[in-house]
Amino acid sequence: MGDDLGMLVIRLAVGLMLITHGANKVAGPGGIGGTTAWFAALGFRPAWMHARVAAATEIAVGVLLGLGLLTGLACAGCVGLMLVAALTDHRGKGYFIFKGGWEYVLLVALVAIGAASVGPGAWSLDHAFGLDLAGAWWALVAVAIGTGAAFGLLAAGYRPAAVSGGESD
Numbered sequence: 001m002g003d004d005l006g007m008l009v010i011r012l013a014v015g016l017m018l019i020t021h022g023a024n025k026v027a028g029p030g031g032i033g034g035t036t037a038w039f040a041a042l043g044f045r046p047a048w049m050h051a052r053v054a055a056a057t058e059i060a061v062g063v064l065l066g067l068g069l070l071t072g073l074a075c076a077g078c079v080g081l082m083l084v085a086a087l088t089d090h091r092g093k094g095y096f097i098f099k100g101g102w103e104y105v106l107l108v109a110l111v112a113i114g115a116a117s118v119g120p121g122a123w124s125l126d127h128a129f130g131l132d133l134a135g136a137w138w139a140l141v142a143v144a145i146g147t148g149a150a151f152g153l154l155a156a157g158y159r160p161a162a163v164s165g166g167e168s169d
Helices: 002-027 031-042 047-067 071-087 103-118 125-129 136-157
Strands: none
Touching: 002 031, 002 047, 002 071, 002 103, 031 047, 047 071, 047 136, 071 103, 071 136, 103 136
C-alpha cells in the first residue's frame, strides 16, 4: 500500500505540474501570444505551432500521468518535453535552475523514467484496466521514444539564431 501511495503522490505531483505549465502557456500572463513570441525568440519555427504543441503535450501528458493511464507512454512524453526544454531554453546556462540551468528538467525527466520503471501503482487506471506498461523495458522505451521525439521535433522546427562574437553554449 505504501508503494501505491508513493506512486500516486509522484504521479500527481509531476502530472499537475505539467498541466499547470501547459495551461500557463495558453492562459498565463502573456497568453498563447506571449508563449508564441517566447518560442520564436528561442528559435522554434513556426513558433505559433510549437507553442500550441508544447502546451497541448504538457497538458495531455500531465493528465495521463495523474490518472496513471498509459503510464509508460506518458513518461516518454515527459522525457521528450524535458529534453527539448534542456536543449533549448536551459542550454548553456549551467546546471542550477536558479541560473536558468537544466537541473529542474533533468530531475523531472529522471522521475518520469523511474515512474516508467516502477509503474503507476494499484491506484491507477492502468491497474484498473489491466494494462502493464511498466518495468525496466518501459523505462528504456520512455527514454528512446522521448529522445527520438525530442530530436525529431528539434530537427523539424528548431532554428536558433547564430551566436555572434565567438560565444558558445
